Amino acid sequence: MAVLNVNPTRMELTNLKRKLTTARRGHKLLKDKRDELMRRFLDLVRENKRLRIEVEDQIRSANVAMEAARSAMSDKALDVALMLPTQEMSLDVTEANIMSVLIPVFDVKLRTANENDIYSYGFAQTPGELDDAVRAFSNAMPNLLKLAELEKSCQLMASEIEKTRRRVNALEHVMIPQYEETIRYITMKLDENERSTTTRLMKVKDMMLAQTHNYK
Amino acid sequence: MYKIAAMGDKDSIYGFASLGLHIFPFDDVDDPSEAAHTLRRLAENGYAVVYITERLASLIETEIDRLSSQPLPAVVLIPGVRGNTGAGLANVSKSVEKAVGSDILSE
Numbered sequence: 001m002a003v004l005n006v007n008p009t010r011m012e013l014t015n016l017k018r019k020l021t022t023a024r025r026g027h028k029l030l031k032d033k034r035d036e037l038m039r040r041f042l043d044l045v046r047e048n049k050r051l052r053i054e055v056e057d058q059i060r061s062a063n064v065a066m067e068a069a070r071s072a073m074s075d076k077a078l079d080v081a082l083m084l085p086t087q088e089m090s091l092d093v094t095e096a097n098i099m100s101v102l103i104p105v106f107d108v109k110l111r112t113a114n115e116n117d118i119y120s121y122g123f124a125q126t127p128g129e130l131d132d133a134v135r136a137f138s139n140a141m142p143n144l145l146k147l148a149e150l151e152k153s154c155q156l157m158a159s160e161i162e163k164t165r166r167r168v169n170a171l172e173h174v175m176i177p178q179y180e181e182t183i184r185y186i187t188m189k190l191d192e193n194e195r196s197t198t199t200r201l202m203k204v205k206d207m208m209l210a211q212t213h214n215y216k
Numbered sequence: 217m218y219k220i221a222a223m224g225d226k227d228s229i230y231g232f233a234s235l236g237l238h239i240f241p242f243d244d245v246d247d248p249s250e251a252a253h254t255l256r257r258l259a260e261n262g263y264a265v266v267y268i269t270e271r272l273a274s275l276i277e278t279e280i281d282r283l284s285s286q287p288l289p290a291v292v293l294i295p296g297v298r299g300n301t302g303a304g305l306a307n308v309s310k311s312v313e314k315a316v317g318s319d320i321l322s323e
Contacts, residue, residue: 056295066297156287
């Protein structure tokens with residue numbers, strides 16, 4: 001690992017030591033964050049998978065019912081029946097915070113409280129199959145909304161986990177070794193300087209003694 | 217107050233209209249950019265959830281990927297009348313792969 005390009009001075013050494021402590025603490029915290037995120041994510045994603053399979057099944061049967069309705073009436077009649085819905089669905093979105101990942105929470109608002117308002121047509125001119133189809137879709141709806149919420153949460157958490165993991169790895173495998181290496185380099189350099197000063201002084205002392213007492 | 221939309225071929229999403237979702241039919245898509253454009257417009261205009269059939273979604277993956285990193289809207293793939301391509305489940309696996317490094321939930 002490359003040594004950082006710094007001057008081997010005591011001041012740099014103190015700075016680097018401080019940075020290393022911060023990096024170690026950051027690494028520990030991020031690692032904890034990653035582990036906890038992962039735990040929550042796995043719970044969510046398991047639920048997500050289960051719900052998706054269930055919802056896909058519901059939609060499949062709803063589509064079958066719709067197909068039956070379509071065969072029982074003309075395309076035009078179907079268009080007319082579904083053209084002007086009486087019900088209108090909208091959402092209140094609030095945010096929940098999981099380990100500083102903001103995930104949406106949906107709250108359904110219907111325009112009218114009457115649950116029969118999903119049938120936006122007269123019953124006289126439409127076959128019963130259409131009612132079945134619309135009811136099948138309506139039954140799937142709560143799960144579909146839950147699925148939207150879960151899937152979005154999973155996507156957002158997945159990208160947060162990826163980011164956190166990169167940070168943890170960068171600290172663990174790049175930053176911290178680099179700091180350690182540089183600190184070692186500076187310490188050795190400083191020790192070396194000290195030793196060379198000592199030897200120089202000894203040499204000078206020898207020379208001075210030799211001069212005053214006329215050794216040789 | 218946010219709205220909900222459904223995109224895809226008309227036959228697959230017509231049932232949602234009666235529930236009070238706004239539907240945006242795309243039949244026989246010649247130009248996927250038109251669908252991508254619509255999706256982008258929905259995202260910017262107060263739609264919190266967009267249901268989109270797997271078939272249509274496979275044509276505008278880049279736009280969907282772009283939206284997946286934003287908090288809203290949630291783009292959810294649903295199977296259309298012409299059967300299930302499995303793209304929805306594949307997406308779940310994709311996010312597991314992204315988070316964990318490999319798909320540990322598939323068996």
